[in-house]
Amino acid sequence: MTPPASPAAPLRADCIGDSAGGLTFDVAARGNTGAALLILRRRTADATDTGEDAAEGAAEDTVSLPLAPAAEGRLRAALPSSVSLPEGRWDAYARLSGGDPRRLVPGVTDLRSLAERTPGGLLGHVAVRIPYATRRGHLTVRSWLRAPHAEAVDLSVASGGLTVRGRVYGTRLLPGAHAELRARPDADRGGQGPGARLLDVTAVGTEFAFTAPYDGLAPGDWDLWLRPAGAPGPAVRLARLLDDIADKHPLLTGRRTRVETPYGPAEAGPYYTRDNDLSLAVTPLEA
Template sequence: MTALATSHAESHAEDDHEASTAPRADCVADSAGGLTFDVTDPGEAGTQDSAHLLLRRRDADSAEDYVRLPLSPSADGRLRAALPSTVELAEGRWNAYAQVAGGEPRRLRPGVNDLRSLVDRAPSGSRGHVAVRIPYATKQGNLSVRSWLRAPHAEAGEIELADGAMTVHGRIYGTSLTDAAYAEAVRRAEPGLVHRAEVTAEGPRFAFGLRHGPLAESGPGPWDLWLLPAGESGPRVRLARLLDDVADKKAIFTYPVVRCETEHGVLESGPYYTIDNDLSVRVREARGGPQSP
């Protein structure tokens, strides 16, 4: 028992030492979608001329899932790497490492993230796509970057809840809204089951409403929300909220629910953001908690 306790203590001491000596990176985001990393000394002094910051997409399986950025000395004695907005970063979660002179990559720990330029960001959409990169700390305390690349992109904004319905406001990037535009709620488990909603538009801004009752009638399960800005003849765009500084919105953005009496029992329905920050509607068995008016 004592030996086991000692082993655990030694293991925790090793983990604490590794965390305290691991290189750290401060990150600054710009409004165009670029990131700058300022890294503390990654070790092996005298080899800084061959140091790199390595971004590796989680579950990487090809050369395209790695991005190497040179680390150069900066004025404050640290090493700096830049990820311009013009460098494409595929959608996903990218783990960050420092690598010196061909040695083993060392996982970076997060320092200070300056993400002020991402708040209320409104890109032009002139490139036909929207690129978003948000650095964040993982559950293990490591530095990663969450990346989205949407072409076109439908940004979800204010969500109003009243009288058993929800009204979603948003803005389209990378394409235009036409008179044929409409929105869809698609049952995830049954993609052929769709509820269509009319869209009102003013320039790139749009709004549409959905009633919770018809969604709940199909029983528990999530519904994904899509915008068709040109109707059936154009693209089909997943609604998401990406243009801010919150990497994971699922547990942070919460909304009241509507209780619905159905043949499946009492169910509750309400909007939520998925682990990818896409907007959906969750229908599940009723539980305690706030309800919408």
């Protein structure tokens, strides 16, 4: 366990995930802590991840959890999966003895149960919370709340395209289910993208698979969506959320393949966005 912090040191919090998706925070704090709280504040949508404190927001953008004595010099707060935490990045603070909230820094983190978790999806949604250290070393919790959810379980990259195998939660795969490869709007086109491509899906129970061919794709970014009930039903963004990695973008990069397109030679390959959604990038090459 992390040793108790000295009065001059930043408050440090150990974090443990459970198999239901909840989190437990153990804060090292000596002396008389009074009525202590662990406070989570959601950042604004345009805030960067450089460790700045979240601005004071509306009541619905703040979650306060009681910090109770757990051992000598330690306080504990629980964030069970039943407590709603809207999607976003939540900066973690501790308020001791009625003082000002103090930014927490991460201590020992054990998220093995999150990586092994298989949610039931019976509530119609999937809730995921992953604590991580910001660039400045502060503790923040990344939360996702997807209703329904399409999890990208396995990616296979071949020369001709990307094969995705996944699983749905909170919905069923019905006849007519298909995937969509949607071009992201491009500022150079006045906000218009070159369209979308429909992809056939093979479905067995809650599991699905499809292949996204690279041929014919215009340069740019293409986002992957699933329509579990076909065109009349909801469009569900494909993502990989059910593990312990808060930001996959710099860590999990798919192999890029050289392809010939009507627009000239290009490199194509999958990647995860900053929100852990699945996309394709098509980058022009010199002929």
